[in-house]
Amino acid sequence: MSIYSKITGVGAYVPPLTVKNSDLEKLLDTTNDWIVQRTGIERRHWVAADVSTSDLAFHAAQEAIANSGINKSELDMIIFATLSPDHDFPGTGCFLQAKLDVPGIPAIDIRQQCTGFIYALSIADNFIRSGQYKNILVVGAEIHSKGLNKTPSGRDVSVLFGDGAGAVVVSRTDVKDAKTDSFIIRNDLHADGSYAKELWIAAPGNAFTGTERLTKEMIDEGLHYPKMNGKAVFAHAVKRMAETLSHTLSESGFTFNDVDLFLFHQANLRINDKVAEIAGIPQDKIFNTIQEYGNTTAATLPLGMRDAIKAGKLKPGMVVAMAAFGSGFTWASSVFRF
Structure with a gap:
């Protein structure tokens, strides 16, 4: 029997404002058909002016923790993947930690962009396999809408991005049967x-x-x-x-x-x-x-x-x-x- 990790809870959140391709047509001098044919995107969600990346992460984290069956006090670490932090420093994981009210545990930010979630998951997996921690919150969250060139010159990039957050709780597990166990x-x-x-x-x-x-x-x-x-x-x-x-x-x-x-x-x-x-x-x-x-x-x-x-x-x-x-x-x- 060996120590492994498993995903015990999943959560996500997107802001309520939906921005359809048609909403961008005049702004970016584009069309719905042009966007769909090149990307497959039909709509995206953008935040209100007073919302931060850690705000999105907070909602996703709450859902993940609730679905994991543990209390937030049982978390041993936060790993936060983002390229759009609340501020240059400190890391957004610290702002999320304060909102979750789980002081004292380590909070790590990583910046591997679109690959960030798998990098963060791998770090969590290895910490747990080492025996050092039992429950780690892994978060990926982004606000792109505040940093896009919303003019026709930025069209190729700006049509692509939306705002949102996802989170998982990764927990220690003892694998008895690798063919059936999670x-x-x-x-x-x-x-x-x-x-x-x-x-x-x-x-x-x-x-x-x-x-x-x-x-x-x-x-x-x-x-x-x-x-x-x-x-x-x-x-x-x-x-x-x-x-x-x-x-x-x-x-x-x-x-x-x-x-x-x-x-x-x-x-x-x-x-x-x-x-x-x-x-x-x-x-x-x-x-x-x-x-x-x-x-x-x-x-x-x-x-x-x-x-x-x-x-x-x-x-x-x-x-x-x-x-x-x-x-x-x-x-x-x-x-x-x-």
């Missing part, structure tokens, strides 16, 4: 920083020549908005997600046919369809949410888990495979029995 089986993490500027936000930053992290000239140049080489991201995402899925399943003793449900990062429906085509995955085994939420970066996977549970697509005992790709470039996959 546990996180394997995680696979990768990065290649030589592609860092293919999808990034340059400013504010300390890599500029000068004495200020942000200047009027940077703002005038739009360096505080996200920039993306769409063709490069698409090609690498398809290749790397298919590779890491294949590797993780093989190392876990599974084939693609053994998986009951696939959850992919929700960046572009065409990426997910291409990965499915390469791997021979039938569409009825894939659960997508991009149509409703757009790309919520670190939140897409736990948000998808919550919705899959509600839809009856994710049930206890199922073998689940997740994969993600994002800025960095970073990519990762995870296989677990739910």
